[in-house]
Amino acid sequence: MIEPGNDKITVSRQCDLLGLCRASYYYESVRDDSYNQLIMNLIDEQFTKTPFYGVPRITECLRNKGHEVNHKRIRKLMRKMGLEAIYPKKKLSKAHPDSDLRVFRQSGPDRTLLGLFSQVSVFFLQPASPV
Numbered sequence: 001m002i003e004p005g006n007d008k009i010t011v012s013r014q015c016d017l018l019g020l021c022r023a024s025y026y027y028e029s030v031r032d033d034s035y036n037q038l039i040m041n042l043i044d045e046q047f048t049k050t051p052f053y054g055v056p057r058i059t060e061c062l063r064n065k066g067h068e069v070n071h072k073r074i075r076k077l078m079r080k081m082g083l084e085a086i087y088p089k090k091k092l093s094k095a096h097p098d099s100d101l102r103v104f105r106q107s108g109p110d111r112t113l114l115g116l117f118s119q120v121s122v123f124f125l126q127p128a129s130p131v
Contacts, residue, residue, distance in 0.1 A: 039069060040077050047083050054085035 002014045002025060015022045039062065046053065046061050053061070059074045078084070 036073075036077065039067065039073070040081060042067070043074065043077060043081065043083070047078075051086045054087075 001018060002011060002020075003009075004011055006014070009017075011025065012022055015025055042062055042065070043058055046058055050057075055071050055075045055078060058078070059069060059071045062069050062074070
């Protein structure tokens with residue numbers, strides 16, 4: 001986007017055209033992300049073993065290993081990695097409103113009958129009249 005070696009347009013003018021502060025162009029981050037990378041590797045290792053662990057359990061596992069982390073950092077890193085615990089989601093077993101699946105309960109506690117009904121047309125034929 002910005003060409004520092006351009007002789008015709010200065011860096012200052014290029015930043016103005018892009019709506020970018022010149023200080024932002026020259027800014028270099030001094031933050032060390034190696035600890036986050038280490039935590040991400042540990043999260044990945046634990047998640048591979050136990051994919052049903054969510055943020056609280058992974059946080060607890062890392063604390064047990066001696067790392068001082070909180071749930072907010074773990075949540076941020078898991079979202080960055082695209083990880084989500086495997087658990088039953090809401091309304092997974094809810095039937096589609098257009099389906100004809102009906103559940104009928106009988107008198108026993110463990111007796112469930114499932115039936116699939118479709119539209120049934122019934123015709124009554126009149127007997128032929130004697131001629």
